[in-house]
Amino acid sequence: MNLHLQVVGRRPDGYHELRTVFQTIDLEDRIELALGGRGVEIECRGAGLPFAEENLAVRAARLFASRWAPRLGIRLRLDKRIPVGGGLGGGSSNAATVLLALRERCGFPATREELWEAARSLGADVPYFLLGGAALGIGRGDELVPLPEPPLSRLWLAVPPLAIDTGRVFRSLPGLTEAPLAPSIRRLLGPQRRGPSPLGDFLGHNDLQATVFRLYPEVATVYDSLVAAGACWVSLSGSGACLVARFRGARAGELARKAMPPGVELRPVFTLSRRAWLERWPEGRG
Incomplete structure (x- = not known):
């Protein structure tokens, strides 16, 4: 979630320049990932989900496969619990989770820096979910500065x-x-x-x-x-x-x-x- 969000200008790339404070919370979707078959398939449970072609989890899986495992088949099952269109980064967290899970399952073929670059290409909020906790996001929100964290609240x-x-x-x-x-x-x-x-x-x-x-x-x-x-x-x-x-x-x-x-x-x-x-x-x- 965002605890602070300031819009300070417009960037040459068309995005807005932001200053935002991110904080992870204990609300989460559930994603099951299996390897095998051909291409990327997804089964979704939950209202308001985008079509498979637009789903960030699917896009993350396809991006990972295209860069580091071109012959890999990936099957996803998504149980959506984070409200869609709620401003909570649910789709971005799904994408980051898929990247992290595939990196682990495939034997870490991508460096941490390569994974961050892939996350940025998927969306401005995706890199944050590779970090978590309290962080200041600047630029599009994808340039992150870890903050000293609050106690459990x-x-x-x-x-x-x-x-x-x-x-x-x-x-x-x-x-x-x-x-x-x-x-x-x-x-x-x-x-x-x-x-x-x-x-x-x-x-x-x-x-x-x-x-x-x-x-x-x-x-x-x-x-x-x-x-x-x-x-x-x-x-x-x-x-x-x-x-x-x-x-x-x-x-x-x-x-x-x-x-x-x-x-x-x-x-x-x-x-x-x-x-x-x-x-x-x-x-x-x-």
């Missing part, structure tokens, strides 16, 4: 029953922000920082939020409901539609569930450290 994820068109949101931005990074985030980058940082130091703002609320007023309604229910911080994740909230205690979050508009799910999630993410892969344990 509970946040609340509001999931409206709709998907956001990210391209439409960026095309509709009224202007660009020239403000510097939040002071707390600048402090996180300082050389004097050691050890974990309070979660509050990571919580910023989202420059896409006003545009999303204008294009999708039902998301603004969810935001207002969270604030009215006592949330001490609420922000859109990425381009939405999901909103992230912080409450003063688990009890307050549980009570807020009853105040959500019809069809909106409010669920607790926990931050996931970089170590916890990397330990899923042999290279992370080494």
